[in-house]
Amino acid sequence: MTTTLKSKLHDDLNAAIKERDELRSSTLRLTLAAITKEEVAGTEKRELSDDEILKVITREAKKRREAAEAFAQGGRAESAEREKAEGEVLAEYLPKQLSDDELNAIVAEAVAEAKAAGAEGPKAMGAVMKIVKPKVGDRAEGGRVAAAVKQLLQG
CATH class of the missing domain: 1.10.10.410 (Arc Repressor Mutant, subunit A)
Incomplete structure (x- = not known):
């Protein structure tokens, strides 16, 4: 049986919690929440496909990048670093980017x-x-x- 991207996210979240990796666990929690929000949006609840989940993760990663830039411009380096680190966690689940x-x-x-x-x-x-x-x-x-x-x- 193949594992879906959503179940992989859940497994990774559980592992991060056990390892007490606060950054990774909070990032994965927020991402899973965004996926759940997408699943219940509209008139009826549905299960997202891996492609749709990838789109949600891509959107979340883009939010992190934009927030990191905004924090950096606002002189809040610590917050910018946090957003960048969260973006890197999400990048692990996305297809490799073209050079x-x-x-x-x-x-x-x-x-x-x-x-x-x-x-x-x-x-x-x-x-x-x-x-x-x-x-x-x-x-x-x-x-x-x-x-x-x-x-x-x-x-």
């Missing part, structure tokens, strides 16, 4: 494809993104992808 070189190679291929289809200049952004998104999937954040596309289209 900049890998992302640029995929984007360059998509730009060439879009140009072959007649899309030119900055207006080609939408066409290129449509080609890139399925190839990249969850392995790169949308903002990173958009920045790479914009950079290649401009020059």
